Amino acid sequence: MVDNPNETPSEPAPSETVSTPQPTAASEGIKGAEGGKEPEKVEKLQDDTAPQQDATSEDDEEGKAAYRPGGFHPVYIGDIFNDRYKVLNKIGYGLYSTVWLVKDLQATVGGDASNVYRALKVLRANCYGHGTDTFEREILRCLRDGSREHPGYPYVCHLIDDFEHQGPNGTHVCFIFELMGETLRTFGPWFPLNDMIPYEIMHRFTIQLVLALWYAHDHGVIHTGMSGTLACTINLMASVKAYQSSQIDIKPNNIFVKFRDYSFIESGYLKEIPVPQQDREETEYRPVPSQPLRWFYFDYNAKYSADFDVTLGDWGVSSWTTKHLTEVIQPVALRAPEVIIGAPWDASTDWWNFGAVLLEVFRCIRMFDGGVPQDGHYEPREHLIEINDLFGPFPKKLLEKGNQDLLRDLFDDEGRIKGAEPLNRPGLMSEAFTPGMGRSLREYFVSFMNLLMKIDPEERPSALDLLRHPFLGAVQ
Template identity: 55%
Template structure:
């Protein structure tokens, strides 16, 4: 906390910092202004305005300087009421742009498409330029670790400020957002007193930080609030974190924004690529738009609304209680997604419901099935704005966007990242097998599964702030989301047993029927998408590769940003790709849009008219920090295999699951006795079981049976058959018959002792079987029974196969006390599975 006080203009000497710290410690609430206090608003707004002026200049020929000068005057006039008239952000912007056009006698009022284009240009440019102030996120995290509540008291449209905090990545830390627009009163006219009344607190319980002496300090002090003035003219103290300040936010809940950095030759300002997740605001609640949801309402005669937990471009998400569900918590509490009325029935229907149903009805025995966020129920709801499709899902804790902040510098540990990567590949293997392309893989769409559903009632519902909703209001007002972050696990849970699932299939496509050709978050777009060439399931792997680096090492590969204003350009993005992965092959360029290809590329497949990239290579310490050389080279080779420029050279999930990067090393990180404990700095404590510690000896199957290791458990019948059906490439990828190919059945009928199932070169466990015969029961007795040069990779099996125990056996027909191996296509092969019961019998 003392470090953060250096950012403030203190009315005292440094000898009083401790007194101030004590004063702050007594406060239950810490308040902040938003614009130019927590983030660089003026810089972002200026960059967005310039984009609009450039478009107007190009269309109408008005000088840029004249547009800028007039807009400044209009801005000062239009904001004199501190946005207390209750209008939405789009209404304010529309009025300003029309006022500029009217002054110059421009026909903008009658050019509705161009006006809409300007409004969209402003919003996207503003989003690209958003940047937190140095140290802001650290300060917010420190306050939350001290169990304080945070309120933002700011001027501006309610919908715009909610959108801003979400895009900045600080929404999970804010307990209440108060704007002059929502309360319809300025700071100088009593906003602070209204906020105190709403929160039910006194002035002595809160401290406030602002950047403006007149608008912030004086009215707060007049209310009796301890106030701090952020001195913008002073240089802030450098923090220990990497200087990347823009966020990776998502509604409802990745990585700590200040510790996620991008390696490119422009300034470290990255656009939040959660482009499909936008604060809904109030203007979307109109006929054909969003449905007004009120806490306490019951939908479909069974689902009671408890609180808002997220929102997106086409929907809002709510925590619900199933009044007709089972007693156990994991079925009692669910998530409801209420889609906009325009999603269905307008001739441009999205595929989400169809795809979710298609994935849910697939083979539940396939390994990837459980790593998909599946649909539980669906129904239609008729409301004042139209008919809305409502989707019910099992509840998940948070996304990897916020989960990463549990770890230092937002780098997920190796073993946990390996586990997550395997599960993501299994999810893609499942969806691709059923002809579904996700098209939008990003941390905010990867969900961490619940560890303890009882915490919903004992922690989340007990501590949540119920927002005020007035059903008498003519215009419905969006309410802030309160995510389930940190309300789904406790210190007793093993962090290395966490599982994830791939969700948000709202913009996904079928392999043979695309929803749109303009897919993927912009910085994560695959080469074929950027040049408008055909794309298929292989496009997901490029997307995934970039996300894995971001989650594992907190580094973003691409930005496409160009100085001086940091705007995005496709040319810059393509140049960054060429810089890391080499020139575009002619075979791919021939398939792309030839206008783009001629404009962007030279004869060698390199990008024209771009300066040399001043970036380190992908296999450098700067790009992949914190790993030794061998591990870094292995990891980079994994990324390069997944991120081939030509999608035809990319492989399948099955192939990537074979990569040594996903195998445990000879001294792998400890996989047991790791519970969640936070140290004094709020990060996972490094104790005996912490993932960064290394085991003394190789991790073998023997270790699966030791006390404290939860890697061995009984498995269902046909376990190996499921593995074979899931991981072996299906015969001709048939749509109807989803079992193994005829060649596998032939091997079942003519079994030779010593052969392995399957024998195809694509089999993930090819070459992993030991050369000597080992009784299944003997594995639990001594690690000496397992030997061979490749034993180290067997550590891979415990994660991939959901904690089952492998063994090698030459027995032709297993005895009755093991799994019934004679009923599957593995019968008589050396690779089989045993249960704990078999170990106990042999012992």
């Protein structure tokens, strides 16, 4: 957290060194494994990862209906954007964009494929110029042009180029990014221990993500949604249908694993992945399946060290510290207490979101779900009960800032939910929540989580507090 987000960017004190320790352990193999069942109220995430070079039906992607005025731009293989970027294949899509592997025709050829191949993100036409503009372009430019000396700069997915493209459905803002291998949504199954990311990599990634958020906060930016979902548009008192729709991207899919070997693009991806067949004469555009790069950014057939790196991306629903895009933010299951109760929020809300995501990513456990027994639909009351159960009562001063229409008669004088039955679920120190950890590591990790997840936003840590914590030990 930044004490005053409106101040100029700050740097570490001269006597403190921020470092990303080099891991020493190596994995003995790359394969998947089934996970065990967790106790009630501790939801084990299911592995929905299949080999990503397999084609996906168009019904699972953006769909034909998205291609209408104000919607997506019909992209064809071979199209050239901005007189420079040639489309080679589709590598992803989302609610507001499609993403394509492109070749930079102006890149200097010299054996460095990292400068030749890029990711093109084409936004829907209604993202800008329709009175409800996101801040994505402006935030990406701010982050790119910020202090390169800041220790968090390398761990933000930076904009390389941006431009506008005119198409049949309107004017589309387009972004060019460095290619990334995959997201943490699919990274875990590379590892043999129940799809859990090994501690050495978990430790490394956690430091890098703290640094990324520190960088963003020091530049006046709040990420607001660590898992990349666009559920911020859902009303606080979500209906069953709205809640279910928010689960589309509940996995941490805006934390990107960096490329380790760009040569696999030419030697593997471009040779092995089929190019979609498209007919430009069709009256209705037919979406093509995504063919992600997951299998083509490091040598997964060989033993490897743990020196992966990540970047934090997907800034499409981010806000400025001084101007919010919307007041209802974050995926519902990762939503900070102040957001749930309708109280004001600031950059500290990212730390709560970050803590919840860590448990999802590294232990395959979802800390909260807010589900009502029987049908499982989301209710804020259930979510608040779960927060009470793990992290204690809500302080009165926070409740006084919340939406009184929501909170009236909900909390008792001690800051707990009236009439709530005990959940009887194990605590964070249990094997259910932190499986596979030894005693000392578990104590450090749980202490770190308790530091992140203070119910009172004013008590949440600064980035330096987190980096100093024994779990990370990144500041000397």
